[in-house]
Amino acid sequence: QLILVKPQNWQKESDGKFKMQTGPYLKTDYLGFLVDEDSAIVKKSPLRIKEVRQAIGYAIDREKIVKHLRNNIGMAATGGFIPKGMPSFDTLLQGYNYAPDKALQLLAKAGFPKGKGIEEIVLHVTEQYLELSQYIEHELEEVGIPVVINLNRPIIQTEIIANANVNFFRKSWVGDYADAENFFACFYSKNFSPKGPNYTHFSNKKFDALFEKSLNELNDAKRFKMYKEMDKILFEESPVIPLFYDQVFRLVQNNVEGLTINPMNLLHLKRVQKK
Numbered sequence: 001q002l003i004l005v006k007p008q009n010w011q012k013e014s015d016g017k018f019k020m021q022t023g024p025y026l027k028t029d030y031l032g033f034l035v036d037e038d039s040a041i042v043k044k045s046p047l048r049i050k051e052v053r054q055a056i057g058y059a060i061d062r063e064k065i066v067k068h069l070r071n072n073i074g075m076a077a078t079g080g081f082i083p084k085g086m087p088s089f090d091t092l093l094q095g096y097n098y099a100p101d102k103a104l105q106l107l108a109k110a111g112f113p114k115g116k117g118i119e120e121i122v123l124h125v126t127e128q129y130l131e132l133s134q135y136i137e138h139e140l141e142e143v144g145i146p147v148v149i150n151l152n153r154p155i156i157q158t159e160i161i162a163n164a165n166v167n168f169f170r171k172s173w174v175g176d177y178a179d180a181e182n183f184f185a186c187f188y189s190k191n192f193s194p195k196g197p198n199y200t201h202f203s204n205k206k207f208d209a210l211f212e213k214s215l216n217e218l219n220d221a222k223r224f225k226m227y228k229e230m231d232k233i234l235f236e237e238s239p240v241i242p243l244f245y246d247q248v249f250r251l252v253q254n255n256v257e258g259l260t261i262n263p264m265n266l267l268h269l270k271r272v273q274k275k
Contacts, residue, residue, distance in 0.1 A: 046118050065135065079091070123148070164193065207233045
């Protein structure tokens, strides 16, 4: 018998009957922005300004999200969009850390000193992530960015994001396979939603050229170098703000042997047996 849960106090509940398995999971949770310059809702939103999006990135304490809202399950996403556990994860990329002073500097550069004059922005989420969204709302308001949370049913949330009807939303991406191409496809300009997974409608010629070149590169080292350049572009342009990289968490009965974990969170049962 396998227990696939994330209890708040697993040691108390397991009572010595289980062993815990944890490891990286190819999943990134993030805040997304619609950045399509042809969209009417983008043209009238302060989120159209790159520095405002960057300010949001620096205003959020991800370590607290992981510690207090996720019971230490996962890893603060202070790197790029590619999650830890991916072979091409860039350990050197300095992404968004918690730096409210820098957020204020960026807001001033965008023409909103201490948030003065910035219009209220609406964060679209599902009820499952209400607590997380309320925390983000508080963090942003601390630097002067007014936020309203809009709760949607999951099916509605999926539809409005896919059809580019909202310009600020919470979402996640789970890798279908262990190559960063699957993550970067979310920002390729020919993959605009609803036909493809580019929900932000991000379009960048340099990014596209690197993405297309990487598809034909068989040398891992050379391809990974391209991936790092692409991840850096995403950080600089900020169509998304990574929040945390998820983690595989399993409780397995002590009489089960041979079960291992993997970043895809697949259950390989061929060598599993019960004592």
